[in-house]
Amino acid sequence: MAAAPTLVARPAAGRLELAAAGAWTVAHARDLDGLVEETVQSAPAGGPLHIDMTSVTALDTYGAWLIERLVRARPAGAATISGLPERYRALYDKIHGTEQDSAAHAPRTGPISAAIAHLGKATIQFGHDLADFAAMLGAIVTSLGRVLARPASFRLTPTMHHLDRVGWQAVPIMLLITFLIGCIIAQQGFFHFRKFGADAYVVDMVGILILREIGVLIIAIMMAGRSGSAYTAELGSMKMREEIDALRTMGRDPVDVLILPRIIALVIALPILTFLGSLAALYGGGLVAWAYGGMSPAIYIERLREAVSLTHFEVGMIKAPFMALVIGVVACAQGLAVKGSAESLGRETTRSVVKSIFLVIVLDGLFAMFFAAIDM
Numbered sequence: 001m002a003a004a005p006t007l008v009a010r011p012a013a014g015r016l017e018l019a020a021a022g023a024w025t026v027a028h029a030r031d032l033d034g035l036v037e038e039t040v041q042s043a044p045a046g047g048p049l050h051i052d053m054t055s056v057t058a059l060d061t062y063g064a065w066l067i068e069r070l071v072r073a074r075p076a077g078a079a080t081i082s083g084l085p086e087r088y089r090a091l092y093d094k095i096h097g098t099e100q101d102s103a104a105h106a107p108r109t110g111p112i113s114a115a116i117a118h119l120g121k122a123t124i125q126f127g128h129d130l131a132d133f134a135a136m137l138g139a140i141v142t143s144l145g146r147v148l149a150r151p152a153s154f155r156l157t158p159t160m161h162h163l164d165r166v167g168w169q170a171v172p173i174m175l176l177i178t179f180l181i182g183c184i185i186a187q188q189g190f191f192h193f194r195k196f197g198a199d200a201y202v203v204d205m206v207g208i209l210i211l212r213e214i215g216v217l218i219i220a221i222m223m224a225g226r227s228g229s230a231y232t233a234e235l236g237s238m239k240m241r242e243e244i245d246a247l248r249t250m251g252r253d254p255v256d257v258l259i260l261p262r263i264i265a266l267v268i269a270l271p272i273l274t275f276l277g278s279l280a281a282l283y284g285g286g287l288v289a290w291a292y293g294g295m296s297p298a299i300y301i302e303r304l305r306e307a308v309s310l311t312h313f314e315v316g317m318i319k320a321p322f323m324a325l326v327i328g329v330v331a332c333a334q335g336l337a338v339k340g341s342a343e344s345l346g347r348e349t350t351r352s353v354v355k356s357i358f359l360v361i362v363l364d365g366l367f368a369m370f371f372a373a374i375d376m
Contacts, residue, residue, distance in 0.1 A: 003057055004028060007035040015048035018070070021055035024063025036066045040073055049074050054083030064088070064095040071096070129355070136333040140263055143255045158261040166227040167269030171276060173226075174219055178277035181218055182210060182284030190293040199293055203300055204307035206285040211312040215278035217364055220323040223270055224356035228331035231262055232352040235335025236345045244336070254336075263328040270324035271317055278316065311376055319367050326363055327356045 005022035018039065024032060051070060056063075071079040084092060147154045189202035235258060238244050244254045282304070289295040295303075334352035338345050 005032055005035065005063075007039055009039070010052075015050055017050045017052065019052045019055065020067070021057075023058035024056055024066065025058050025060045026062040029062060032063065032066055036069060039070065047074075047078070049079040051079070051081045052083050053081060053085075056083075056085065056088070059085075059088040059091065061091065061095065064092045067092065068095050132333045132337070133329060136259075136329050136336075139255045140260060140329065140332075143253065143260045146256065147260065153256070155257065155261050158257075159264050162262050162265035163269055165230075166223070166265055167272060170223070170226060170269070170273060174222060174273050174277050175280040177222060178215060178218055179280040179284040181214060182206065182281030183288045185209060185214070185281075186285035186288035187292055190288070194293075199295065200303060202293065203285075203289065203295075203303040206289075207282065207304050207308040208312055210278050210281045210285070211308060212315045213364065213368075215281055216274045216316045216319045216323065217360070219270060219274045219277045220320070220327065220360045220364075221357050223266070223273070223324070224327045224331075224360060225353050227266060227269075228327045228356045229349050229353050231328065231331035232335040232338075232349045233345065235259075235332060236338030236348055239336060239338045240340055240345065259332045262332065263325065266328040267321045267324045270327075271320035274316060274320045278313075315367075315371055315376060319364065322367075323360050323363060326359045330356045330359060 003022040005024050005028050006020070008019045008021075010017045010019055022028075049070065051067065053067070067081070071081070073079075081092075186202060186206050189205050190199060193199055193202050193205075235244070238258070244258070247254050247257055286297060286300045286304075289300045290297055331352045334348045334355070338348045
């Protein structure tokens with residue numbers, strides 16, 4: 001049986017000298033932890049250190065790390081080692097050459113340098129996210145091309161299943177949210193416009209704002225939080241359980257089997273929900289106009305017909321499928337980016353929702369500039 005490890009301090013002029021002996025292996029982990037911890041706490045900090053390892057009879061990776069811990073507790077060059085048996089030299093050199101804790105030994109930088117470094121990392125991450133988005137979009141277009149070339153390969157049943165989940169089952173909550181949004185916009189409009197005697201223009205504001213911007217934007221944000229997060233969580237769970245790898249092993253493309261039906265269902269569902277949500281918001285605005293603004297339903301409808309044109313409706317509906325595509329691509333890309341832990345699944349799901357909402361708002365702004373440029 002190997003001798004128990006020891007670590008003894010010996011008197012020396014101008015430095016701390018330690019003599020290590022016995023078996024420095026994981027079998028004696030409890031003893032070694034106590035020895036090293038006691039030495040680190042009792043030894044004066046900052047002075048030179050010498051460790052004599054002539055009497056060490058056994059050394060493994062665990063023991064070598066403990067010796068390295070003593071060395072790294074001193075300033076660079078202040079600790080030396082002697083007497084290490086030649087058969088353990090390669091092991092210790094490998095441990096000694098590993099990268100030290102970057103947090104503990106990172107160079108101190110000023111706030112400006114830290115901000116520039118953070119900006120650089122964010123820019124690199126943005127480039128990676130953009131590349132992942134483009135790769136996923138390309139894979140979806142390629143899969144759609146295969147389906148168009150061979151329509152019999154289209155997975156109708158999964159598509160209808162997802163359409164039911166993201167479309168039909170989402171109708172109640174979407175109608176409720178958009179109805180309340182319409183009520184709030186109308187109430188605030190009457191509250192402020194009444195000061196200028198411009199109550200009639202509240203209908204113009206509600207109609208144009210709902211049909212062009214708010215209706216599709218609220219529905220898209222709700223879909224990103226409801227359906228986009230579900231897509232990411234489902235694909236991430238499949239990735240963790242290696243189900244996606246199993247599909248590839250069986251010769252099936254995960255994009256064809258899992259992703260394309262979800263994207264198509266989302267692209268179909270979001271315009272329908274936008275139409276229903278806009279109607280609910282207009283109804284909510286009319287209800288507030290009658291109950292709060294004293295405007296009869298007949299006047300509200302007539303004013304709405306004068307203020308709103310088919311163009312306003314077309315603008316909102318044109319945006320819907322593009323927003324659905326962005327939400328679906330981001331959700332699926334983040335789902336496939338999940339690693340093997342629950343923490344990774346939660347992190348990617350959060351990123352999916354945040355990125356989807358951000359891109360939806362950016363896309364809405366780009367569409368606003370585009371339609372303004374073509375006078376639409």
